[in-house]
Amino acid sequence: MTVPVAAQDATRVARLRQWHRTHQLAFDAAVAAVAFVAILCGAVAGPHGPHGTHLPRFAAHELTATTVVLAALACGALMLRRRLPRTVLAVTGALTIVELVAQSSAPRAPVAGAAVIALFTVASRTDRPTTWRIGALTCVVLTAAAMFFGHRAWYAQENVAILAWTGMAAAAGDAVRSRRAYVDAIRERAERAERTREEEAGRRVAEERLRIARELHDVVAHHIALVNVQAGVASHVMDNRPDQAKQALAHVREASRSALEELRATVGLLRQSDDPRAPTEPAPGLGVLDQLIDGFVRAGLPVALELPPAPQPALPASVDLTAYRVVQEALTNVHKHAGDGARAAVRIIRTEGALTVTVQDDGRGAGSHASAAPGAGAVPEAGGGHGLIGMRERVQALRGTVVTGPRAVGGFQVRVTLPLGGARTGGTT
16 A cells, blocks of 8 residues: 555654653763854864964963853853753853853953854744843843853953854754744645545545436436336236236337446446446437336326426536426326325426425325425335435535425425526536
């Protein structure tokens, strides 16, 4: 299984952070040791070489015990700079001032280097306003102490160096903090985008499965209901009226063939796009509604059809298919639940902004019929009830409305209103 790139990066970063936490004490000890050696070297080195050259001269000054102790204390405090950054800065700053006072009459050691490292740590681990407040305070205090207690003029290069180094430490620490925050934000956005893509893919898969399930239900429920009725008629009249039995069996064959064709078209949605055998027939719509009505009429259900006057502009493809499926499901329910002798009426009205589909029946089995309707006040029968649920899902996907329930004069009614605005055009009336 392929691991997403964002997940690999997150795992790698987590391992690096774990390694860093494990070894950070050793790393801080190494930094403190390097700083200690640098301070001692700076304490014994002179700014000018022999004969006035600009190269530094080693062992130009004597290494005193005060220098060693102050340097050891300041660098030892650096080992705690991650846990107590502000405290370490205060300690190293105080030791720097002590060093400036104790060696005011002699060349001083660069103990201020430890304070520079501590200031960098504070700036890299806090927000920008706090960084600039603490950085400005450190710069002012240490530079003022160097100017006041120094053995040279206030504008000497050692004093300017303290100001420059503390200012650069604050700026560098703030830059590191900003970079770290930027990288963390990029990583978080990548992880969130990866999660969003996975959730979106899952949602699309669920929607596609639900859509295919609705298509399969509409096809199977309609055609199998007709096959069941015609097979029952053939079985009943087989001995006495063989001609009528043959006609019923012909209807069974035609209904099963239509069911196979629609099932093939629906299952074709699951084929690969480069499969040459994938069906290319258009989805059913109101343009073939007369064939649907004719199938119910042959099955023994009289249906009256009322359509808008022709010609009419083409319907959006989604609305055209949904209207066809609504009529198919409603008439299937009439055929199954309305009882013998029931009649149905289909009325389709088109206005400028909506298409209204109404299917009514006058059957005596309205109570049973209503039991399959969600919202009609009864529990769906065992193993059934998915037809009108799928109808509602189809209509709600197009932001339409569904009203179902028994009629006052007897029978049952399904009324669906589908908005026409904003849908893709592609069907026909």
